[in-house]
Amino acid sequence: MEKVKKIWPSIVKFTKQYLLLILAALVVGWLIHRFIFTASLVQGNAMAPTLKNHQYVFINRLTKIQRGDLVNFAARGIDARQGKANNYVQRVIGLPGDTVAYHQGALYVNQKLVPQTYLSSQEKGSGTELIFGDPWDLKTLSESSLWKSGDRHQERVPAGKYFVLGDKRSQSNDSRYFGFVAQKDIRGKVVGTF
Template sequence: MKKLLSFIWNWIVPIALGVVAYLAITTFWVNIVTINGDSMDPNLLDQQKVFVQKTENLKRGDVVVFDARKEDPRIQSGNKDYVKRVIAVAGDTVSYKDGTLYVNNKKVNQSFISSDEQTTGTASSFGSSWDLKSLSSTGLWKQNDRNSTVVPKDSYFVLGDHRSVSNDSRYFGFVSKKHVIGKVHVPFWYSTTVKNNIAKEEQHFFA
């Protein structure tokens, strides 16, 4: 009996506590996600691993992971989650003109991406000037998001950092808060530049 109790205490209990701790962390706080694709290049690269914190307090500039199966009607087979940057939150307007991105008519500080992605990458097939109204009238967006002029309640407008290849809100519309898995944090060994670009503080979001 003594040996059995010793075995339970030394082996079973630590294993059980470890399983409980793991489930608690992954369910209520943080998980590990592998980046799939180049839409956040050069800040996040294909097959890199990042931490994703479950939070409801998202701000402009945050990089998030969301369930793309519930947002992108043309999602490619095998894809599941998208990683993008929050550009605008509920109540915001978004517009782009001649290489400059605006939120609520304020110029966005886009130092986290190259000048090419700020201009031709952001314009893409939508031209040198666009706004939410023109994007949502293309027929590409989800039916409920069409003919919008502001970001609706509990929703976000997101863009990839590598905009010339990114499939983002320009193409499918707003991301619902309930489909966001969490906010991205990069490991400590990533470069200072990448850490600063991913942990973009909202007070530095506008130019």
């Protein structure tokens, strides 16, 4: 018993240090997850063939968003037809101030042809013009009653918002249907998969 009494302070000190180390690691992990990196599950085929259904993606919350980036955003409150997926992963097509148009099967941003090498050959001729007409632009899309009232009657992507499309256009519920995605709703940029 005397031996235990002698080493007890060392055990308590070691335990406190160990618990503090675990607590610090948990706090750092939470801060990284909350403010720098996180992960998300892709639900659905809207980004095929780039991303597959039930694939996990890494999200960087700090990086600047550029045209062509894949972004993860909160779908609740943006898409009235949002199903099971709380978050969407889609491609940024239009940045604030951009014009976006579709004509004869080709996508134009600021009147410049956008090569869509990420689309499958099927999607390049998917017939999305049957749904939205050909040609379409932001003004014609934004006349839709599905778009939020604040997004309607726009010829350019408003400040602080983005126009996004899925890579599988024939199955993607994207900005063509629900309008723009606000910067505040974007969780971050996809930087990898696992």
